[in-house]
Amino acid sequence: MSRALRRAAADRLREAGVASPERDADELLAHVLGVTLGRLPLVDEVAPADAATYDVLVGRRAAREPLQHLLGTAAFRHVELQVGPGVFVPRPETELLAGWAIEQAAPLATPVVVDLCTGSGAIARAVADEVPRARVHAVELDERAHAWAARNLAGTGVELRQGDMADAFEDLAGTVDVVVCNPPYIPLEAWESVAPEARDHDPHLALFSGDDGLVAMRVLEARAARLLRPGGVVGAEHADVQGTSAPAVFSGTGRWSEVRDHPDLAGRPRYLTARLAR
Known part of the structure; x- marks a missing residue:
């Protein structure tokens, strides 16, 4: 049966x-x-x-209700997250970006890591789990998503705030070692091409980012430049069609060195990294 x-x-x-x-x-x-x-x-x-x-x-x-909403949980690297209506379900490809952040933080004595647009808290939780000595900070604007992040980050030592990444963590300006972010990056015109699981159930604030999908990326570039210490690094996920345009947001300002793009496991452009010029 x-x-x-x-x-x-x-x-x-x-x-x-x-x-x-x-x-x-x-x-x-x-x-x-x-x-x-x-x-x-x-x-x-x-x-x-x-x-x-x-x-x-x-x-x-x-x-087409997301599987993770029905199960109530989503696996992410070595942790399990609570998810449901009102929060972006973390994707397997984002584990690569989290892994990069962990690799950057791990060699440092007391790394300071900031996760912008934390959503469910997935990246912040993974960093705290795998680099226990790290001081991890996370911010989320959406009220419902922030509530999910609060559940997932409770007891981890991660400092979670509710607010806009555009002006978040001003008290940490110039002291952060690693900034990591999975920002919204879908162009508004791509609405119809988005899978129903995401389009109909994930918060639109976590999906769409202006006509070219790079509005949030530009905000991130400016904020990361403000938060990082000289020589600090930033990593950000982007759409697979933004393998050139997303890194150009950083390389075009003259503030960054080592601007690189990285593929996902399927070989598609997936996230960029850059180092703040000393």
Whole structure:
């Protein structure tokens, strides 16, 4: 019965255009049954009440509600985050940017790291987890997203503030070692091309950034220049079509050296890094 349920659910999700129907079907059933994915093949029978709950969740996923909203959690590097309506669901590709920030902070005695546009708190939480001696600060403008970040960062030592990255952490100006940010970067004209899971469920404040998608990137460039110590570094995610235009925001000011772009695991341009000139 378990196998038939999963197969039927996967078919339903595939017809709805879900990108990973088999995996999502398995994740949802494991969630309902309270078992790991590894133990799911060992389950033969599913109680009628569990099957009914599963059917409802599969229906919501077929309507393109994010899988992570249905599960209530999202994995990010070595931590698990609480997510739901009102907060941007962290993507696997952002783990690369977080890994870069961790690599930059790790060799320093007491690194100061600032995560702008923290959303769920994913990057800040990962840095605090993997570089325990780091002093990590995070800011989020959206009230609902800030509430999710507060849950995820509670007890981690991360200082979380609510506010605009454009003027955040003025008290840290000139002292920060690493600034990291996953800003909104989708052009407004690209509305129709955005996956329903993001377009209909992620906060628009976390997605769209003006006609060219680089409005927030320009704000970030100016703020990072203000916050970093000379020789400090900044890293920022961008859309795969912005592999030239996003780094140009930094290289065009004359304030930065070592402006570089980096690919994701699929080889697509994904994030830029730069060092504040000494």
